[in-house]
Amino acid sequence: MVVVDKEYSPGKPVLVVKLPGTNPELPAVLLNSHVDVVPVEQDKWCVDAFSGHITEDGKIYGRGSQDMKCVCIQHLEAVRRIKDSGTKLKRNVYLSFVPDEEIDTGLGMGLLSQSQEFKAWNIAVAIDEGLASVDGNMMIYYGERHCFWLDVTFSGNPGHGSRFIEDTAVEKMRKLVNKALDYRENQRKRLQTDACMTLGEVTTVNVTMIHGGTACNVVPSEFTVTLDCRVSHEYAFEEFKNHLKLWVDEAGGGDIKYVATSDNDALSSIDPKDKWWSAITGACKKHSITLVPEIFPAGTDSRYLRAQGIPAYGFSPINNTPILLHDHNEWLGVDTFMRGIDILGDVIKDVANVSG
Numbered sequence: 285m286v287v288v289d290k291e292y293s294p295g296k297p298v299l300v301v302k303l304p305g306t307n308p309e310l311p312a313v314l315l316n317s318h319v320d321v322v323p324v325e326q327d328k329w330c331v332d333a334f335s336g337h338i339t340e341d342g343k344i345y346g347r348g349s350q351d352m353k354c355v356c357i358q359h360l361e362a363v364r365r366i367k368d369s370g371t372k373l374k375r376n377v378y379l380s381f382v383p384d385e386e387i388d389t390g391l392g393m394g395l396l397s398q399s400q401e402f403k404a405w406n407i408a409v410a411i412d413e414g415l416a417s418v419d420g421n422m423m424i425y426y427g428e429r430h431c432f433w434l435d436v437t438f439s440g441n442p443g444h445g446s447r448f449i450e451d452t453a454v455e456k457m458r459k460l461v462n463k464a465l466d467y468r469e470n471q472r473k474r475l476q477t478d479a480c481m482t483l484g485e486v487t488t489v490n491v492t493m494i495h496g497g498t499a500c501n502v503v504p505s506e507f508t509v510t511l512d513c514r515v516s517h518e519y520a521f522e523e524f525k526n527h528l529k530l531w532v533d534e535a536g537g538g539d540i541k542y543v544a545t546s547d548n549d550a551l552s553s554i555d556p557k558d559k560w561w562s563a564i565t566g567a568c569k570k571h572s573i574t575l576v577p578e579i580f581p582a583g584t585d586s587r588y589l590r591a592q593g594i595p596a597y598g599f600s601p602i603n604n605t606p607i608l609l610h611d612h613n614e615w616l617g618v619d620t621f622m623r624g625i626d627i628l629g630d631v632i633k634d635v636a637n638v639s640g
């Protein structure tokens with residue numbers, strides 16, 4: 285049953301479908317998928333990136349085959365099978381299909397999660413996207429790193445490009461870039477030397493854009509550098525913000541403009557006694573799948589849900605597969621895809637039948 289088919293923001297369609305439960309007074313289960321994908325460089329692909337081409341050796345090629353048309357279809361197919369079999373689940377199950385996850389405008393799940401409809405559904409737990417695993421285990425994500433995107437603009441003395449101008453904007457910017465890259469190198473070494481550590485447990489800082497200058501022979505009075513920081517839970521949100529301010533001050537002072545920040549403090553429980561966690565892990569055990577819980581290294585729509593106190597688990601049932609999201613020639617094995625429907629079917633049933 286379709287319960288939402290509308291645009292919370294013009295041109296941004298959201299679709300929500302409901303499978304009614306036998307005990308609708310119990311808080312509900314949400315299965316979320318984003319329907320947008322990142323662009324492709326078609327000339328780098330071996331097939332039409334939007335053809336869903338299946339090779340003779342059983343690989344589905346296409347943009348979104350891992351991120352996340354696959355899970356989107358699996359949610360729908362798993363629920364269709366449950367419905368067709370006549371099986372009744374205790375809790376209401378909602379399937380949401382939202383735009384804009386990849387471009388992070390907040391106009392997809394951001395708006396849906398704040399809507400009156402959403403509040404009325406009384407969502408207790410959510411399942412969203414994860415990542416592929418290269419070995420036989422499957423990954424599940426119970427939190428995300430804090431995210432900071434910022435522009436830092438430095439001002440300095442301008443002048444002729446032939447001279448030794450003192451105290452230029454670009455010198456200040458270089459100091460900040462050096463600090464950021466030195467820090468990045470330390471974190472990279474930490475990750476590489478500790479086999480137990482995962483990307484979600486260290487902090488990454490990357491210089492992603494540099495803007496400035498008006499002519500080849502003019503030392504500019506302003507330079508702007510953009511940083512993408514994904515911050516581990518070792519730091520409190522404000523603590524890392526202060527850290528960045530200190531770097532900028534030590535570089536000579538500049539104007540910081542935050543393009544986007546998200547304080548992803550909330551972690552969903554992976555306590556074996558937690559009812560949702562034990563339902564998910566128990567369902568996967570039926571398929572001899574060991575789940576490896578991690579902090580997601582980037583951002584997903586789960587953060588909007590966790591921010592409202594809703595436990596959210598990022599789970600794409602993909603194993604023994606290279607991680608190809610956003611890459612050229614993204615593919616998923618047909619067998620893995622089909623098995624994923626069975627696995628998610630059991631996860632959905634067991635989670636929606638949690639009592640009390």
Ligand SMILES: [Zn+2]
Pocket residue numbers: 318351352385413
């Ligand atoms: Zn995704």
